[in-house]
Amino acid sequence: EVQLVESGGGLVQPGRSLRLSCAASGFTFDDYAMHWVRQAPGKGLEWVSGISWNSGSIGYADSVKGRFTISRDNAKNSLYLQMNSLRAEDTALYYCAKGAAAGISSWFDPWGQGTLVTVSS
Amino acid sequence: SYVLTQPPSVSVAPGKTARITCGGNNIGSKSVHWYQQKPGQAPVLVIYYDSDRPSGIPERFSGSNSGNTATLTISRVEAGDEADYYCQVWDSSSDHSWVFGGGTKLTVL
Numbered sequence: 001e002v003q004l005v006e007s008g009g010g011l012v013q014p015g016r017s018l019r020l021s022c023a024a025s026g027f028t029f030d031d032y033a034m035h036w037v038r039q040a041p042g043k044g045l046e047w048v049s050g051i052s053w054n055s056g057s058i059g060y061a062d063s064v065k066g067r068f069t070i071s072r073d074n075a076k077n078s079l080y081l082q083m084n085s086l087r088a089e090d091t092a093l094y095y096c097a098k099g100a101a102a103g104i105s106s107w108f109d110p111w112g113q114g115t116l117v118t119v120s121s
Numbered sequence: 122s123y124v125l126t127q128p129p130s131v132s133v134a135p136g137k138t139a140r141i142t143c144g145g146n147n148i149g150s151k152s153v154h155w156y157q158q159k160p161g162q163a164p165v166l167v168i169y170y171d172s173d174r175p176s177g178i179p180e181r182f183s184g185s186n187s188g189n190t191a192t193l194t195i196s197r198v199e200a201g202d203e204a205d206y207y208c209q210v211w212d213s214s215s216d217h218s219w220v221f222g223g224g225t226k227l228t229v230l
Contacts, residue, residue, distance in 0.1 A: 044205075044221060044223050044224040045156070045158075045207050045221040046221065047219035047220070059217055059218055059219075062122070095163060105211045107166060107170075107209065108209075109169075109175060110163075110166070111163040111164050113163050
């Protein structure tokens with residue numbers, strides 16, 4: 001069974017940094033792209049970033065470009081999101097999702113349960 | 122950037138058919154994926170490649186895509202289908218990014 005477990009969320013002040021992690025199991029991690037998707041309280045889904053199986057292709061939403069960095073460690077079956085210069089509008093539940101293929105242009109299945117990031121002073 | 126437009130809400134009586142639309146410029150030329158999200162839960166894929174169903178998703182769920190509108194159809198609606206539904210496409214233009222629709226709240230009357 002595929003499992004994705006996010007961690008690293010919490011309360012952080014504006015302008016500070018936070019690093020999210022996603023531990024994957026139940027599938028061959030380095031065969032698939034991975035993604036981060038966020039959902040602000042009471043709002044819809046917003047794709048944040050995606051990374052291909054070998055980190056050769058990476059994409060970011062315009063809203064986080066230059067501030068967030070996605071990475072993966074295939075040896076540790078782990079996905080990361082380094083978030084710098086955090087803003088109040090980054091407050092959201094952050095989901096880790098497995099891509100359906102090696103590249104970042106395939107749909108997401110399944111998703112983790114999310115980790116909550118709150119940016120507030 | 123590419124925009125997907127969904128109605129905020131759709132209501133349907135149990136046993137009837139619900140249709141949730143997703144509008145976008147020439148969306149028929151793109152592959153559309155649909156997700157179901159129940160309160161307090163993570164999204165679940167219900168349709169991929171316009172009309173394919175993942176294993177475990179009931180046949181009552183189907184999809185179509187043509188012109189400027191993609192549609193998720195849920196037949197014989199049950200109370201357990203009440204959820205938010207999101208469409209998604211890959212924007213292969215200059216952005217090279219994933220786009221989600223704003224979501225549709227399906228209410229079972």
